[in-house]
Amino acid sequence: MNEFLCGLTGDIVTPFNQLYNEERQGYNRAVQKFPLIIVYCYSRQDVSNAVIWARKNCVQIRIRSGGHNYEGYSNGNFTLVIDVSRMNSMYIDEFSNCLHVESGVTNGQVYNFVSSKGYPFPGGTCPTVGVSGYALGGGWGLSCRNFGLGCDSLKEIELVNYEGKIITANCEINQDLFWACRGAGGGNFGVILSMIFELPPKIDKVTVINIEYLNVDSEEQAKFMYTWQRWLKTADKRITLISRVYNSAGDNLSMLVRGIYYGIPEEALEIVDDFLRLNGAKCDMEYVTFLEAVTIIGSSYPQYEKFQSASRFVLRDLTWDSLTKLAGLIVKRPPGSVFTGISMYAMGGRVSEFETDAAAFFYRDAQYIIWLETTWEEQQYAEVNRDWIKNQFPHIECMTDGSYVNFPYKCLDCYKEEYYGKHTDILKKIKDKYDPLDVFSFPQGIGISGI
Ligand SMILES: Cc1cc2nc3c(=O)[nH]c(=O)nc-3n(C[C@H](O)[C@H](O)[C@H](O)COP(=O)(O)OP(=O)(O)OC[C@H]3O[C@@H](n4cnc5c(N)ncnc54)[C@H](O)[C@@H]3O)c2cc1C
Numbered sequence: 001m002n003e004f005l006c007g008l009t010g011d012i013v014t015p016f017n018q019l020y021n022e023e024r025q026g027y028n029r030a031v032q033k034f035p036l037i038i039v040y041c042y043s044r045q046d047v048s049n050a051v052i053w054a055r056k057n058c059v060q061i062r063i064r065s066g067g068h069n070y071e072g073y074s075n076g077n078f079t080l081v082i083d084v085s086r087m088n089s090m091y092i093d094e095f096s097n098c099l100h101v102e103s104g105v106t107n108g109q110v111y112n113f114v115s116s117k118g119y120p121f122p123g124g125t126c127p128t129v130g131v132s133g134y135a136l137g138g139g140w141g142l143s144c145r146n147f148g149l150g151c152d153s154l155k156e157i158e159l160v161n162y163e164g165k166i167i168t169a170n171c172e173i174n175q176d177l178f179w180a181c182r183g184a185g186g187g188n189f190g191v192i193l194s195m196i197f198e199l200p201p202k203i204d205k206v207t208v209i210n211i212e213y214l215n216v217d218s219e220e221q222a223k224f225m226y227t228w229q230r231w232l233k234t235a236d237k238r239i240t241l242i243s244r245v246y247n248s249a250g251d252n253l254s255m256l257v258r259g260i261y262y263g264i265p266e267e268a269l270e271i272v273d274d275f276l277r278l279n280g281a282k283c284d285m286e287y288v289t290f291l292e293a294v295t296i297i298g299s300s301y302p303q304y305e306k307f308q309s310a311s312r313f314v315l316r317d318l319t320w321d322s323l324t325k326l327a328g329l330i331v332k333r334p335p336g337s338v339f340t341g342i343s344m345y346a347m348g349g350r351v352s353e354f355e356t357d358a359a360a361f362f363y364r365d366a367q368y369i370i371w372l373e374t375t376w377e378e379q380q381y382a383e384v385n386r387d388w389i390k391n392q393f394p395h396i397e398c399m400t401d402g403s404y405v406n407f408p409y410k411c412l413d414c415y416k417e418e419y420y421g422k423h424t425d426i427l428k429k430i431k432d433k434y435d436p437l438d439v440f441s442f443p444q445g446i447g448i449s450g451i
Contacts (some may be wrong), residue, residue: 010046013038026064027128027204030306030382031072038081039292047191048164051084051439055162061440063191066106066130066151067273069412070309073187073442074133079424082191084132092117098155103132106317115291118202122147125242127298133445134191136185138368139360139404142260142297143200145240145349149357150406151182152350153197154210159190162439166193180430183361184420186405186445189434201405204208208293209241209267211257213280221245221327222320224255224278228344229317231274237349238262239271245343247330257364259346260293308389309373311407313366322399329372334388337374337392337451345369362402362421370406372396408444415444 007013013023014037023038041047054061064083075081085185087102090113099121101113108127114120122143124134131150134141139150147153156170157178157313167190171176177189185192213224235241241259247249248254257275261268265285269276276283286296286424318326330340347366356364372392374385392412403412405419416424430440431446 001236007049007056008037008039009049010042011040013040020298024081026067026069026072026075026156027239027305028068028070028072028143028307029304030308030376030379031075033072033075034077035075035079035081038083040083040086042086042158044166044193047082047160047193048086048166050080051162051191052164053162054080055439063102063187064442065132066128066134068126068129068133068308068350069186069408070266071408073408073444076442083116084191085130086192087193091093092119092199099197099199100194101131101197102194105131107131107294108133111291111294112377114199115289119199120147120203120206121197121199122150122153124150125295125297126301127294132195133186134406135197136181136183136192138183138404140345140347140404140406142240142242142294143262144259144351145235145237145346147200148350149361151361152354153199154178154182154195155198156196157181158193158195161190162435162437162447176430177434180360180427182359184405184423184427184446185360188351188431188440203262205287205288206290206293207261207263208286208288208296209239209257209259209261209272209305210284211270211272211275213255213278214251214282216255216280217251218253218327218331218393219324219325220279221253221255222323225318225323225326225344226320227274227278229323229367230235232346232348233401235346235348236261236271236328239268240349241346242243242343243346244341244343245327245330245331246339249333249338249342257299260297269421300415305375306377306379307373307375308386308409309371309383310389310393310396310409310411311369311371311404311429312396313402313404314368314399315366315401316399317367325395326370329392334374334381335384336376336378337385337388338377339373339375341373343371345371346347357423358446360420360423362423363404366401369407370396370400371407378388411445412444419444420421431450
């Protein structure tokens, strides 16, 4: 072995390796980073060795699980990427109804595993997203109004800290670290090795809802958003929906509603009646197992794509005028874009039943999350699409509050305050305490005092 790599254990990939070019890339192919080394860890010792090696050799660390960070923050030029995706064992303790996972598991792997024992899981929509990255940043999913965010089910974490030591955090041990990792844990405090989640009650079947409206106009999109906002205020907490207005090369201006209802289709039909009354609604409901439901929803994702996006929390009602402006933002796609869209992720229900200070995730009172996106295929259009988001973003920013750290945007001015709101100062103190040398840093990290 190359002497420089001495001390690193696990599978090592460097630029001299044939696989390097594929292995260095994440889900968002618009972001291209060139790490010095990728180390695939199989054990706690591999992770610990990697942290110690990086410090000894003065190489910056990035931590990667599913590799889906929108801005590529689990990767970086000339860094050591500690990749935990091969640490993916799981078991369920049926006595305590708890799921024990290693930190490399994906949503899809967890869904397959827990549903084989009859449980649902408050995971995310995309099967290849890592559960670590998902839950550490909060974790919005199509079960969240019923069961809370992913981080709300977390009971314990284990991590390798800046000294390479393993520490545990839960409600009794290292409570402050545990608090911080439920909403602000991605990449900031150490490498999470394992997590324990409390599982929701077993479930037989759920209803998957899909409503589409093709070839609409901008005013209909504004009406749709108006309906969405009004509907959400009194919606049954057993239903969680994502709704989207978009402009795609295939469908032109269109919109959709998609989601899961923990109940039967007849009830779901009544609950979504407001959406069915809108012009052109085509509705499809399926009463299926939880695994079938998340598989249907997950099947809409490509293996990877090129995109730029930005997110905001909606805490106040948007006026008709604001909604018209929002719809107007996507009427014209930038050059090379094959898709522009505004997605709305329902919050409320169980998410807002937790106190704001229950965990680092700050925006408990948001009605929904807005996510603005443009997708392109040819790399030559990257800059013009990034500029497009930059120009549209202020229009959304002025009517909303804060951004969701799991949907990061590199151009945010005060990103810490935007992601963590009034929890920012306490998070900085927790960072100083658990990572005093800022060993775990990345472009939008919490950072230590004085830097
Ligand atoms: C197609 C798609 C669909 C999505 N759908 C949803 C959704 O429905 N709901 C939602 O909430 N989010 C969603 N997301 C966002 C996703 O949850 C976040 O991007 C998440 O952080 C990705 O986790 P990852 O492990 O896949 O990514 P990575 O890029 O590997 O990691 C993301 C962040 O977490 C850190 N991290 C990863 N593993 C560890 C670890 N073991 N220890 C410490 N830090 C770690 C990384 O350093 C990085 O900062 C989606 C993303 C994509 C691309």
